[in-house]
Amino acid sequence: MGVGPTRDVETEFHMKCRHCGADLNLQFVDLGSAPPSNAYLTSSTLHASEAWLPLRVLACTHCWLVQTEDYAGAEQIFTDDYAYFSSYSKTWLDHAETYVSTMVDRLHLGPQSRVIELAANDGYLLQFVAARGIPCLGIEPTASTADSARGKGLEIIQEFFGVDLAGALARQGRKANLLVANNVLAHVPYINDFLSGIPMVLCDGGVATFEFPYLLNLVKYNQFDTIYHEHFSYLSLTTIRRIFEYNSLAVFDVEELPTHGGSLRVFASKIEESPPLSNSVQDILNRERSAGLNKPEFYAGFQWRVEKAKDEFLRFLLQAKESGKQVAGYGAAAKGNTLLNYAGVRRDLISYVADRNPAKQGKYLPGSRIPIVSEERIRHERPEYVVILPWNISAEVTHDLDYIRNWDGKFVTAIPEMRIH
Ligand SMILES: [Zn+2]
Numbered sequence: 241m242g243v244g245p246t247r248d249v250e251t252e253f254h255m256k257c258r259h260c261g262a263d264l265n266l267q268f269v270d271l272g273s274a275p276p277s278n279a280y281l282t283s284s285t286l287h288a289s290e291a292w293l294p295l296r297v298l299a300c301t302h303c304w305l306v307q308t309e310d311y312a313g314a315e316q317i318f319t320d321d322y323a324y325f326s327s328y329s330k331t332w333l334d335h336a337e338t339y340v341s342t343m344v345d346r347l348h349l350g351p352q353s354r355v356i357e358l359a360a361n362d363g364y365l366l367q368f369v370a371a372r373g374i375p376c377l378g379i380e381p382t383a384s385t386a387d388s389a390r391g392k393g394l395e396i397i398q399e400f401f402g403v404d405l406a407g408a409l410a411r412q413g414r415k416a417n418l419l420v421a422n423n424v425l426a427h428v429p430y431i432n433d434f435l436s437g438i439p440m441v442l443c444d445g446g447v448a449t450f451e452f453p454y455l456l457n458l459v460k461y462n463q464f465d466t467i468y469h470e471h472f473s474y475l476s477l478t479t480i481r482r483i484f485e486y487n488s489l490a491v492f493d494v495e496e497l498p499t500h501g502g503s504l505r506v507f508a509s510k511i512e513e514s515p516p517l518s519n520s521v522q523d524i525l526n527r528e529r530s531a532g533l534n535k536p537e538f539y540a541g542f543q544w545r546v547e548k549a550k551d552e553f554l555r556f557l558l559q560a561k562e563s564g565k566q567v568a569g570y571g572a573a574a575k576g577n578t579l580l581n582y583a584g585v586r587r588d589l590i591s592y593v594a595d596r597n598p599a600k601q602g603k604y605l606p607g608s609r610i611p612i613v614s615e616e617r618i619r620h621e622r623p624e625y626v627v628i629l630p631w632n633i634s635a636e637v638t639h640d641l642d643y644i645r646n647w648d649g650k651f652v653t654a655i656p657e658m659r660i661h
Contacts, residue, residue: 262302306474356416359424363389406437422451435487457502490514569593576629
């Protein structure tokens, strides 16, 4: 019944590649339509309509940049209601602290250095830089998170980063020994404008690092729920090198990270400095070549695997409902919204989603309109199943919620495939 690849697929997308401008004519996956995944509802907006935008991802057969089809502008998506505060995940804070410590040693950073972070969020990372007495500056376009970072005593410029802001910083002589752009590149709509600003704010010998979920893992582990409107690009090292060179940046090292189900951390310098390539760059490029990442066949068949995972998840929920068992969710993260809206899940199948972030409690998930509650509700109602929506922090959640074993509760993850544990 493998009908996915043979089904009619529209081949006129009327969109050009965000990097190279080529016409896009290869579909990677179509997830139907969904509201912006961070557009949480309140008890008053619950009575209004929601904007549902098509959610389809295309691949450029010229530069192989995989990208979300253009429907909504960044302005419409990143409103001040954007409620993602990085500091609410302990795993994430630990990751940031380890990163800072490693980079301080590697680049010999001290009071004479400067660290600039793009998308500084609530200061989850720069707080560790400031604590070491190293001057730092954050760029963060979202008011609520920028305010929270300022509350930690950090200097934040509340703007989108690009050539204009980079030029202003360079004129003020505010250049970075370390420029941190972790988990922002995939969220940038104008990737050339963003990247071409970076060499302008790097000191001589300065290093920029980028972390992003890795396309090869997305396909291998069926991580289709990491696709959402705010996430414009899905990146491989092959494509990154090409886009960086175009924007006067040279990749010289790469590391694989477990974050977000498998990310890459790429190290880059100004192109004229271009240090020798590490072996890991060549290894990963070779791996991508053998996976066939530069061939259309690599992208074919993904739709079918995505539909299969969605169907299995729905089958579990329907069976649980029929046998009168309660299913709760944990973690009101963006990726959960992609899964729930694509599968058409509503409150009759998952009663509520618990989340540790008090800013989200009392709100409702976009699209599915499932209420977000505090973890107390799980302790009180003792559901038979807890679906962990952010599967990337599954180990942390099963540890913290181990008490559900007291009533024989079980954890459920839907990706890469259904697992009850
Ligand atoms: Zn392209």
